[in-house]
Amino acid sequence: MRIFAAAVLLPTALFAAPHLQRMHPEGAVSRAPVAAPPANAYLFYYGGHVISNIKVVPVMWGSSVPSDVQSTMPAFYAAVANSSFFDWLAEYDTNILDYGGQQGTNQHIGRGTATQAVVITPSITATAITDAQIQSELSAQISAGHLPAPDADTYYPIAFPAGTSISMPDGNGGTATSCQQFCAYHGTIQHSPTNIFYGVLPNVTTDGCQLGCGANPNGIDNVTEVASHEMIETVTDAEVGLATNNAPPLAWYDPQGQDGEIGDICNATSGAVTASGKSWVVQQIWSNSQNACVTSAASNDFSLEFSPSTHAIAAGQSASYTLEAKALSGSPGSITLSASGMPTGFTGSFNPATISAGQTSTLTVSVDSSAANGEDYFTVSGSAGGVSREAKGTATVTGGSGSGGGGGGGCPPGTIDLGNGICIPTGCSSSGNGFAWLGAFAVGAFMLLRRRRS
Secondary structure, eight states: OOOOOSSOGGGGGGGOEEEEOOOOOTTTOOOOOOOOOTTTTOOOOOOOOOOOOEEEEEEESTTTTHHHHHHHHHHHHHHHTTHHHHHGGGGOOSBBBBTTTTTOOOOOEEEEEEEEEEEEESSSOOOOEEEHHHHHHHHHHHHTTTOOOOTEEEEEEEEEEEOOOOOOOOSSEEEEETTTTTEEEEEEESSSOEEEEEEEEEEOSTGGGGSOOOOOHHOOOOOHHHHHHHHHHHHHSTTTTGGGSTTTTTOOOOOTTBBBBBGGGGGEEEEEEEETTTEEEEEEEETTTTTTEEOOOOOOOOEEEESSOEEETTOEEEEEEEEEEOOOOOOOOEEEEEEOOTTTTEEEESSEEEEEETTTTEEEEEOOOOBBBBEHHHHHEEETEEEEEEEEEEEEEESSSSOOOSSSTTOOTEEEEEETTEEEEOOOOOTSSSTTTTTGGGGGGGGOOOOOOO
């Protein structure tokens, strides 16, 4: 998904919406990859549900969907969902305390499955359609029994014919349109007894849209790359379409600037996964522990995660964080912990300093009496058998001197404070088309706000 904040975004702009995967900001020229992950890129857990074992139901919006998409995508989903591309996602399990200190949903992310493609006959025959119409049609097809009923793991990625234009409000009184402002998106439909998770995949193999949604010489590889982005984001942030702030039902999300979800941090960085005897083009996705865009874990790999990841600390005082280690592959062995990545005025120590996967350690973070007020990130690391992994936490300092690295008022790095603890990204500037550099994607801008915790 891709969502962005307008240059001037007021609290009244908060609303729930699907999450968009952006194109190049100048238009459908190239879906430019991230040159390097943003500083402090990190997905925090906000308490929402993830998908434990995804069940992909590929949906074709009528019989005119390109034949290579119809024939390839079911095999792609079946192969990749049951591959090493999913194994290391266990670092985003939710058996931890969320950012606010509440118990998570206690879910484990594992491999998944996929069905054969289902070609529906939509009641909407227009070539220009809206997200609201797509939601209505999907719900009707499920109710009529043309699509299997959803459970907590079901995901419906919908592929569209060439020439189909898809749009939705952009949050600024305008419209965001496929192949102009976005490549694809995923969202959530409130539904009983379980919500409906869906993805929208405009055609990116022909008719110009491929120019902004992938640099692969074969159009179908653009489709699999874009589709992998949406699938993994659905797994790690299933209910984003219902979220209105940084709290449940939001799951794994980075509130800084344009970072967004797990695929957004690595937007358009191609990778490959070998599964079912074939190499598939995918997008690399963000690993908190590896601090990189990846497609797999190392041998004997592990992850580290704070539970919860934040505390308020008065200047001159300290707070205790619980760090959990988790095996992602093989047997990592003894993990030696280090708290050397502390900002100015912070010190940290572990007890114990060596743990094994499945164990926890207590990190005591002490803050100098002269430390600056505001929220700061800090990094800790662990090493075992030549593998080094990281975890990030935050601390909001009160009673210290001046404003801290968060830009004043307790906002995190990369944001500024609008007042009342409302934070927006810095660096927004106007472009010739009247949109902010990131403003064309404000359909999800509420997700980029972060309330100060004090």
